[in-house]
Amino acid sequence: MKAVRLVGSGKSLELQEIPIPAPGPTEALVRVKAAGICHSDVHMQSGHHPVSRTPITLGHEVAGIVEAVGELVDKAWIGQRVGIHYVVGCGQCSYCRQGRDPLCTNPNFLSATLDGGFAEFIVAPALNLVPLPAEVAFEHGAVLMCSAATSYHALTRSRLQAGESVALFGVGGVGMTMVQLARAFGAAKVFAVDIQTDKLQIAQRYGAIPVNATQVDPVVEIQRQTDGLGVEVAVGIVGLAKTMEQAVRAVRAGGRAVLVGMADQAMQLNPMEDVVVKEVEILGSIDHLYNELPIVVEFARNGILDMAGVVERTIPLDPQAINDAFTALDRFGGAVRTVILPG
Numbered sequence: 347m348k349a350v351r352l353v354g355s356g357k358s359l360e361l362q363e364i365p366i367p368a369p370g371p372t373e374a375l376v377r378v379k380a381a382g383i384c385h386s387d388v389h390m391q392s393g394h395h396p397v398s399r400t401p402i403t404l405g406h407e408v409a410g411i412v413e414a415v416g417e418l419v420d421k422a423w424i425g426q427r428v429g430i431h432y433v434v435g436c437g438q439c440s441y442c443r444q445g446r447d448p449l450c451t452n453p454n455f456l457s458a459t460l461d462g463g464f465a466e467f468i469v470a471p472a473l474n475l476v477p478l479p480a481e482v483a484f485e486h487g488a489v490l491m492c493s494a495a496t497s498y499h500a501l502t503r504s505r506l507q508a509g510e511s512v513a514l515f516g517v518g519g520v521g522m523t524m525v526q527l528a529r530a531f532g533a534a535k536v537f538a539v540d541i542q543t544d545k546l547q548i549a550q551r552y553g554a555i556p557v558n559a560t561q562v563d564p565v566v567e568i569q570r571q572t573d574g575l576g577v578e579v580a581v582g583i584v585g586l587a588k589t590m591e592q593a594v595r596a597v598r599a600g601g602r603a604v605l606v607g608m609a610d611q612a613m614q615l616n617p618m619e620d621v622v623v624k625e626v627e628i629l630g631s632i633d634h635l636y637n638e639l640p641i642v643v644e645f646a647r648n649g650i651l652d653m654a655g656v657v658e659r660t661i662p663l664d665p666q667a668i669n670d671a672f673t674a675l676d677r678f679g680g681a682v683r684t685v686i687l688p689g
């Protein structure tokens with residue numbers, strides 16, 4: 347089968363012809379119909395985020411049709427439309443036992459330690475399959491497995507209540523679904539902060555108040571539009587220390603800041619001014635739980651989540667097109683989400 351693979355840190359992805367993998371006793375073989383290109387794939391390609399081996403097939407936002415299953419798996423899966431949960435917990439540690447597999451002490455991940463979805467077929471544990479109803483397109487189902495679920499998890503971590511105000515720093519694939527989910531959670535005001543006019547326009551169509559950080563100081567602007575108080579909930583989505591600092595400072599006294607983006611520079615905060623006297627909570631949020639995936643799939647099926655503005659472009663399983671999409675993402679440009687359709 348064809349697979350577009352990482353052959354070495356920092357190198358362009360290469361098309362390789364490799365054998366179709368055989369599912370183990372508890373696994374399923376899935377014919378890939380759609381695989382999203384995410385910023386974390388770019389981090390794995392650049393070496394910023396480690397992979398366990400090369401060559402490895404990247405791609406952790408995957409949807410397709412079950413082609414075959416191992417001997418211990420229910421045969422009823424065969425022929426079903428599915429998405430795949432990319433966190434493969436060990437199932438044994440205390441976090442896996444609590445259902446918090448993103449915190450697993452010995453985890454595997456599609457595309458970081460296991461071959462991912464930039465290929466014609468993928469093998470995954472049957473426990474990681476998520477049924478995808480016919481109304482949800484494969485390219486939307488793929489992106490639901492990462493960005494939408496990550497958004498849902500972060501908003502759940504924030505304990506957002508109906509009537510509260512929210513500021514989202516960065517409206518790419520994650521932020522654009524978070525705008526919609528925050529509205530669905532009953533947020534009174536959702537501020538979308540970004541530096542790209544086209545993304546801000548899409549966010550506005552989904553009900554956000556756009557804040558262009560190239561034109562105004564977003565913290566000052568958000569305070570101006572919230573009676574000088576700031577928002578109850580801010581989410582730092584872009585992986586930059588500066589936007590994380592802005593997210594914390596945009597929160598009003600008693601509010602919550604959730605940090606989602608993979609910023610690995612030091613963040614500069616004044617503990618007294620920014621956190622202590624305001625009783626601000628700073629929370630981390632990573633990935634999502636298996637149980638959150640059927641919820642976002644249902645939101646997409648019934649129209650609460652519109653994925654059409656999130657998936658802006660589809661490309662074939664072609665290494666040049668994929669490498670170009672990586673370059674565009676690395677410059678914080680390009681489509682909100684590009685999805686590969688292997689055909």
Ligand SMILES: [Zn+2]
Pocket residue numbers: 384385386406407492493
């Ligand atoms: Zn992703």
Ligand SMILES: [Zn+2]
Pocket residue numbers: 435436437438439440441442443447449450451452453
């Ligand atoms: Zn575990």
